[in-house]
Amino acid sequence: MRLNKTALGLALGLMASTALVSAASAQETTNTTRLHPKDVAFSFEGPFGTYDRGALQRGFQVYKEVCAACHSAQHLAFHNLMEAGGPEFSEAQARALAASVKVPAGPDDKGNTTDEKGNPLMRPATLADHFPSPFPNEEAARANNGGALPPDLSMIVKAREGGAEYVYSILTGFHMTPPKGFKVIDGKYYNPYFEGWNISMPPPLANNSVTYSDGTKATIDQEAHDVVTFLAWASEPKMEERKRVGMGVLVFLIALAGMLFAAYRRVWKDQH
Amino acid sequence: MSGPSTYNPKSGFEKWIDTRLPLPRLLHDTVHTFPTPRNLNIWYTFGGILTFCLGVQIVTGIVLAMHYVANAGLAFDSVEAIMRDVNYGWLIRYIHSNGASMFFLAVYIHMFRGLYYGSYKAPRELIWIIGVLIYLLMMATAFFGYVLPWGQMSFWGATVITNLFSAIPVVGGHIATWLWGDFAVGDATLNRFFSLHYLLPFIIAGVVGLHIWALHVPGNNNPLGIDVKSPQDTVPFHPYYTVKDAFYLVLFVILFAVFVFYAPNFFGNPDNYQPANPLVTPPDIVPEWYLLPFYAMLRSIPSKLMGVIVMAGAIVTLVFIPWLDTSRVRSCRFRPLMKQFFWGLLVCCILLGYCGSQSVDAAAFGIIPLVWVARLATIYYFAFFYLIMPIVGLIETPRKLPASIAQSVLGDTAAASSSLPAE
Numbered sequence: 001m002r003l004n005k006t007a008l009g010l011a012l013g014l015m016a017s018t019a020l021v022s023a024a025s026a027q028e029t030t031n032t033t034r035l036h037p038k039d040v041a042f043s044f045e046g047p048f049g050t051y052d053r054g055a056l057q058r059g060f061q062v063y064k065e066v067c068a069a070c071h072s073a074q075h076l077a078f079h080n081l082m083e084a085g086g087p088e089f090s091e092a093q094a095r096a097l098a099a100s101v102k103v104p105a106g107p108d109d110k111g112n113t114t115d116e117k118g119n120p121l122m123r124p125a126t127l128a129d130h131f132p133s134p135f136p137n138e139e140a141a142r143a144n145n146g147g148a149l150p151p152d153l154s155m156i157v158k159a160r161e162g163g164a165e166y167v168y169s170i171l172t173g174f175h176m177t178p179p180k181g182f183k184v185i186d187g188k189y190y191n192p193y194f195e196g197w198n199i200s201m202p203p204p205l206a207n208n209s210v211t212y213s214d215g216t217k218a219t220i221d222q223e224a225h226d227v228v229t230f231l232a233w234a235s236e237p238k239m240e241e242r243k244r245v246g247m248g249v250l251v252f253l254i255a256l257a258g259m260l261f262a263a264y265r266r267v268w269k270d271q272h
Numbered sequence: 273m274s275g276p277s278t279y280n281p282k283s284g285f286e287k288w289i290d291t292r293l294p295l296p297r298l299l300h301d302t303v304h305t306f307p308t309p310r311n312l313n314i315w316y317t318f319g320g321i322l323t324f325c326l327g328v329q330i331v332t333g334i335v336l337a338m339h340y341v342a343n344a345g346l347a348f349d350s351v352e353a354i355m356r357d358v359n360y361g362w363l364i365r366y367i368h369s370n371g372a373s374m375f376f377l378a379v380y381i382h383m384f385r386g387l388y389y390g391s392y393k394a395p396r397e398l399i400w401i402i403g404v405l406i407y408l409l410m411m412a413t414a415f416f417g418y419v420l421p422w423g424q425m426s427f428w429g430a431t432v433i434t435n436l437f438s439a440i441p442v443v444g445g446h447i448a449t450w451l452w453g454d455f456a457v458g459d460a461t462l463n464r465f466f467s468l469h470y471l472l473p474f475i476i477a478g479v480v481g482l483h484i485w486a487l488h489v490p491g492n493n494n495p496l497g498i499d500v501k502s503p504q505d506t507v508p509f510h511p512y513y514t515v516k517d518a519f520y521l522v523l524f525v526i527l528f529a530v531f532v533f534y535a536p537n538f539f540g541n542p543d544n545y546q547p548a549n550p551l552v553t554p555p556d557i558v559p560e561w562y563l564l565p566f567y568a569m570l571r572s573i574p575s576k577l578m579g580v581i582v583m584a585g586a587i588v589t590l591v592f593i594p595w596l597d598t599s600r601v602r603s604c605r606f607r608p609l610m611k612q613f614f615w616g617l618l619v620c621c622i623l624l625g626y627c628g629s630q631s632v633d634a635a636a637f638g639i640i641p642l643v644w645v646a647r648l649a650t651i652y653y654f655a656f657f658y659l660i661m662p663i664v665g666l667i668e669t670p671r672k673l674p675a676s677i678a679q680s681v682l683g684d685t686a687a688a689s690s691s692l693p694a695e
Contacts, residue, residue, distance in 0.1 A: 075352050159545035238362040246533025253526045260519040267515045
């Protein structure tokens with residue numbers, strides 16, 4: 001018994017001292033831990049949530065006119081823009097959007113891959129093409145962005161802890177005064193929602209970065225909210241179908257469970 | 273309980289089959305008339321649920337393999353193509369990825385149920401040991417499967433786990449290289465893991481056959497942990513347990529469906545939606561939740577080799593449980609002392625899981641370092657099997673066992689008047 005108490009005391013003492021040491025070191029190193037993302041309401045939250053069609057179309061505009069200058073979205077194809085559950089542009093609109101960008105073409109019928117001036121052959125994109133990337137390779141992307149690689153945006157909402165709210169917080173987390181004693185690294189920007197608080201991306205959005213055709217006022221918050229809705233769809237393009245099918249499946253399963261329960265009670269009636 | 277067969281072929285065709293390949297007889301005796309204790313509770317439905325889980329994983333897995341490309345340069349994109357371009361690919365993949373978690377949820381309930389009711393005790397030692405083997409195969413299969421999407425956590429998880437073998441003195445490094453097929457986790461590793469991920473489920477299915485075969489010799493244990501003594505103690509498997517298992521299976525599938533349709537990435541890690549990058553190590557490499565308790569044990573021990581030994585030991589220990597338990601009584605219902613230690617073990621396993629999910633230097637409430645919580649829980653885990661089990665079995669006074677299952681369920685009079693179940 002006595003031995004037990006001694007051992008317990010020793011264990012507790014050890015735990016306490018280790019805790020103090022780790023707490024002290026934690027204070028020095030974790031002060032640039034990213035802030036918890038802002039709490040923002042999105043149309044696609046909850047079991048019945050769907051993507052706001054207007055926000056998706058506006059968000060695509062923000063992506064196309066702002067983000068796409070540096071970020072790729074390789075997993076998106078132009079035909080996705082006209083599919084159910086997405087921005088649902090008309091087929092004509094989606095074709096026009098595709099045709100407005102050039103993608104590398106294959107060899108022509110003489111086997112040439114470049115024109116007379118030596119430029120690679122290009123052709124207008126079709127519905128089947130994926131979104132072209134702004135840089136030909138990672139090295140070019142880094143060289144144009146101060147050494148940092150702008151991540152692909154196809155799955156950015158799913159690939160970050162905090163999801164849509166995290167991306168929204170990053171986009172709206174600039175233009176704040178850093179706390180005294182915090183040094184913003186040269187060529188980087190202060191953003192406390194980003195781990196380490198130094199982010200390589202310059203503030204991407206400003207008021208009126210885009211002009212919305214539906215008359216919505218293009219504030220930073222509005223643009224961020226729209227583009228995050230678009231990026232959430234890009235991550236989970238089948239979300240609306242998933243929730244719809246899920247509801248049918250659950251209704252069926254609950255009815256089946258009810259019938260099986262009745263059968264179970266009936267079969268076992270004489271056994272208790 | 274696997275007494276003489278009661279199959280009685282009626283038509284000439286059935287007789288013809290029965291004398292050549294008595295498959296109908298096997299089915300009749302194992303799923304129809306098989307005498308099953310009448311007092312099995314909800315926790316006994318997980319055997320059937322697990323068979324269902326295995327079937328779901330195999331069927332969805334075969335479809336996924338039709339679209340998946342096991343190549344380090346293409347794997348990540350091929351999974352994303354399944355999610356976006358394959359008809360209902362998102363559904364099949366989410367069923368498969370969440371199915372792994374549901375499979376482990378069910379197997380943990382199944383194992384703790386066996387532990388609580390003493391289902392590993394004579395004459396069921398082999399059922400238990402075969403079960404441990406299935407669990408081991410499941411862990412290997414799940415690990416290989418988690419590597420296949422070739423995201424950041426796939427790659428780094430594979431790196432951490434395969435590197436454990438390098439802790440073995442002298443030959444460790446060679447073993448790791450041999451496992452990788454390269455000098456690091458890469459394309460060769462991905463290919464062989466895919467091959468094994470496709471192979472192992474069929475081996476599991478075979479071993480599950482042995483598990484059920486072994487079960488059908490002594491028959492089911494039951495919550496009272498006493499033997500079946502007369503036909504009154506049992507009911508035929510069909511319809512009594514087919515309908516009960518079906519009902520609870522559907523409840524389980526409802527839970528499964530809630531995850532698949534409404535929180536499909538709940539068990540996942542966001543990092544695995546970033547393509548594998550050997551040059552960028554994620555800040556915290558975390559395995560899937562079902563491996564976290566072992567991961568916590570591994571990390572709580574400063575020496576890598578000792579950590580690996582402890583982690584492997586935690587699994588190997590399970591094999592010896594039938595002989596570590598010295599009690600004459602099976603079920604914890606009648607073991608007041610053991611019951612408390614059992615819940616202690618469950619709490620420790622959950623604590624270990626929590627510790628494994630947090631970063632190495634994390635502390636609970638800001639003051640209790642989790643590494644120490646994990647150490648204490650690890651000590652309890654081993655103490656439970658090697659000290660508590662043998663000692664408590666000897667010093668504990670079990671409560672009085674009921675005379676029979678029928679008496680316990682139906683009361684004295686009903687048991688005496690013998691109401692045989694309708695067959």
